Amino acid sequence: MNDELEGLGFDGEPFNPFAGAIGEPPGGAQPALQRTSAARQVPVTQPPPAADQTAGTSHIAAVAREMRNAVANAHRSALHAQVLLQARTLSQCGVALAVPEPPPASGARFFEAVDGHIRPIGVPRSLRAVPFVTTEARFKPLARSEKTRLRRDDLGRLTEGDMTGVFGPGYLQPGCNPSVKLAAGTTLLLDEVTRIELRGGSSGRGQVVASAGPLDGTPESLLAAAGQAAEIFALYLGLHLCLADATFVPGDGSGEPARSEVELARSGPLRSAEIRLDVTDVDLVPRPHVRANVEVRSGGAVAGRVLGLSLALVEKPGVPIGPARGGILPAFLGRYSAAGEQTMISEFHIAHFARGSHGIAFGPEFEHYSGRRATRVPDRGLTLVDRLVSLDGQRGKLDGASYETEYDSPADSWYYADTANASMPNMVYMETSLQSALSIGYFLGPTLSHPEAPVSLRNLGGTATVLREVDLRDKTIRQQSKLQSTTLNNGASLQSCSYTMLVDGDPFYEGETLFGYFSEAAMAKQTGLDAGRNVPTWLEQQQPRPATRTIDVAARRADPSASLCARDHLALLDDVQVVDEGGNYGKGYLRAVRRIDPDDWFFARHFPRDPVIPGSLGVETVIQAMQEWLLDAGLGEGMSDPGFILPVGAPSTWKYRGQFLPTDGEATLEVHIKDVRRGPGRVRVTGDASMWKPGLRIYELTDIAVELREEGAQPW
CATH class of the missing domain: 3.10.129.10 (Hotdog Thioesterase)
Structure with a gap:
């Protein structure tokens, strides 16, 4: 492994973190490599002279200090080289190892912290350990x-x-x-x-x-x-x-x-x-x-x-890559739809909308939004719209436009691996439909009348219905959306949309929604769903307080053999409190508290420079609480090969009047079980729910439903 240690600033016997078990090159150590550069020579920086070696210090004292510093720094260098190699080796196995900042060196520094990783000074970025991608x-x-x-x-x-x-x-x-x-x-x-x-x-x-x-x-x-x-x-x-x-x-x-x-x-x-x-x-x-x-x-x-x-x-020089001013396409930009049509906007433009140049994404009048807080589509794994296929409308005319978009849903998408559902989880149904609707509504220019004002995009609510059960793995979702209206108010712009999602030409999901683009002043005046009053949960209002029992979701998730369990990125709950026969309808009451970690993965995705928890993940958390209650209550006992699905023909409504921030500390939810419906090979649970940030109720869900069914069970 000598060649792997080149540039680490460490001389001596190389450290092998697994004694040849992992990471040892076949055939043992390889010859030392001669380094050249295709662009420029990148030498390994040598340690600088000790900081306290100044003019006027005796030669003997200076040498002594140098030797002392050299020995101390050599030990530091060796220890951190070992940690670095362990981190590199473990990253190849899919294990992330946090490497702490090294203690200050006496005189010469051998390591620096870059992008959260410890690297030797002088080593180019190309040699830094690359974390295993999730x-x-x-x-x-x-x-x-x-x-x-x-x-x-x-x-x-x-x-x-x-x-x-x-x-x-x-x-x-x-x-x-x-x-x-x-x-x-x-x-x-x-x-x-x-x-x-x-x-x-x-x-x-x-x-x-x-x-x-x-x-x-x-x-x-x-x-x-x-x-x-x-x-x-x-x-x-x-x-x-x-x-x-x-x-x-x-x-x-x-x-x-x-x-x-x-x-x-x-x-x-x-x-x-x-x-x-x-x-x-x-x-x-x-x-x-x-x-x-x-x-x-x-x-x-x-x-x-x-x-x-x-x-x-x-x-090539002169070839257009994005819309011109006014949203006009100067020429075909290269991307075809899944059906073979020439599209207007592609994955390339959506990626720039999320984290790059808004001018490339939507036209030069949007360029000033790049690099600052502005409306964006969620990033990376939460980007759930791919292409704008057609648009009947034009920039500046904010009512009556209609458009079609596409989203490809590969079977190896993270949400299929992490969901408890038999197919796509509810949060992706919501998120892809809302992103398709909002992206093109924004493309039409509702914020361009005040282009310098910072704005935050928020979904305010909507109603949606699943029309039929469908497995969406390896399918392309086509969405037909219509911008119903745009209302420009002082400090806020509101857009209402309706939409239908189709796969293989047949509708399977439809809904309507309301978006808002809010100024900083408007965002600062949020009062939640109760006019700023602190309304306690149902459980907190009960006198005397009823007995509760706890569903240990984390323990079930820790069992690799546990079925119908959300995991990894969709592991949103650790436990659920239950009051049997409690709640507004006397059929059961659920309460759960989720700790908010500022390092939660979704804050980096939703949205860049304006992080909030996606509302769809809040709804997903409620759904998971209901799914866990359904299983804990034994409602699925006796089913053969059961799976959770999104209930067909059951409209659900959501209303948001605030957002969960990285600094909020915790989110609290409650569910009032409203109805339990049983049929051959099926059971459906419906409820009403709310969610609180500290001191403020901000989400309200009506007729939210989950369903467990046997594979092949007949529809209701």
């Missing part, structure tokens, strides 16, 4: 292929730009990107791709393993072979599909120079080589790009590495 944060490809191996003839077709012929019909892009080809303008160095893994590699972001050769062994040849492997992965993800006329360029598309480094372990030609591309990042902002580290092996040993390789797809 399912929620994984990049969602623009197209999917069943191909995991590519023969030489497949590679030849990619050099001709025939992505559809190699990867499948999802990559069809007629009339676009004539210059996007594998190894365009150069010699194809790869012979075969033996493995493409969408979720492989040390960080779970992807991996390509290919054979190549012969290579002349120069840094340029290793970089070229590594770049071709990166091009294959970019094409495999369909990154080109959101641009109309692009080319591959080094870097991330920001215009900054690429900073990849090439390390050589040996010199001379390589008759054959194995190329291992380990993807460290994929993003659509600022342009679609891939970052990776690449290992080149020959004869069973490391021949070299390319570190910090980055490759982007960038539009």
Whole structure:
């Protein structure tokens, strides 16, 4: 592992955190690598002179201080090198290890804290440990292929730009990107791709393993072979599909120079080589790009590495990539819908709407919103709208517009893994429908009359109904929305929308909703649902206080064999208090308190620069409390292969008059069980619910319902 320690600022016997069990290169230690840079030399910074070695100090005293500081710092360096290697090794196993800030060094500093990680001074960003990505944060490809191996003839077709012929019909892009080809303008160095893994590699972001050769062994040849492997992965993800006329360029598309480094372990030609591309990042902002580290092996040993390789797809000069002023499309922007139509806005624009340039997303009059608190779509795993297919309306006309959007829901989406439901959880039904409605309502310009005023987007409420039970895995959801009205008030703009969601051409969900765009002054005057009064929960109002029992949700979740249990990102409850035959209807009362951690994953997603808990997750928390009560009450006993579903034909209504902030400390919910309906192979529970932040009731849910049914049970 000597080559892994290069640049750690540590001399001596290298520390192996697992004594060869994990992370040891095959065949033991490899030769030391010679480092060159494809863009610039990045030397490892040497420790500076001790801070207290000043003019006028005797030579002997100075040497003594230097020796003392050197010994102390060497110990610090060794200890933190060990911690760093443990963190790196554990991250490859999917375990995140927090690395504390090292204690101040005497004189020379060997480590620095960057992006929450401890790294040696002078080590470039490309060498920093990359955390293992969770399912929620994984990049969602623009197209999917069943191909995991590519023969030489497949590679030849990619050099001709025939992505559809190699990867499948999802990559069809007629009339676009004539210059996007594998190894365009150069010699194809790869012979075969033996493995493409969408979720492989040390960080779970992807991996390509290919054979190549012969290579002349120069840094340029290793970089070229590594770049071709990166091009294959970019094409495999369909990154080109959101641009109309692009080319591959080094870097991330920001215009900054690429900073990849090439390390050589040996010199001379390589008759054959194995190329291992380990993807460290994929993003659509600022342009679609891939970052990776690449290992080149020959004869069973490391021949070299390319570190910090980055490759982007960038539009040719003069080619438009977003709407012009007024929301007008100057030309087709490259993205086709799932049905083969030319779209107006793609995943590329939605990503910029979430965390990039609003000017690219919606037009130049929105650019001033970039980099500041403004209306945004939720980010990463909570981005649940992909494309605007059509729009009957225009910017500035804020009533009567209609539009169609799409959202692809892959079966490996995080919410299918984490939900207790048989298919998509309620919060994604809500979130994707609301995001589709609000994004285009915002595109039409309700905030542009006062462009400099900071505004916060909030959903105020709505009503929705599930029309039929459907499994949405690997489906494209089409949404038809209509902007009913826009009301501009002093400090607030309100938009009402109606919508219908369809899959395979048939409706399955419909609703209506109200959004508000609020100034800072309006946000500061929120009074909740009770005109600012502190209304206690039902349980707190009872005298004498009734007996309660507790459902231990956390204990059930800790059992890997427990079924019908929400986990991971959707683990929203630890326990539920129950008053049997309590509540407003005498059929049962539920109360739960959820601690709010400022580091909860959703605050970074919803919304960037304006973090609040998604209202849909609040509703999901209520639903989980009801599901746990249904199971605890034994209402599902005797069912064969049961599963939770969203009840069909049962309208539910939500009203929000406030938001949960990272600083609120806790959220309290209560549910009044209203009805329990049983049928052959089915049981449905309906209730009314409220949620409180400290001192203020802010959510009200009416006729919220959960249903458990046997697989194959007949409808009501």
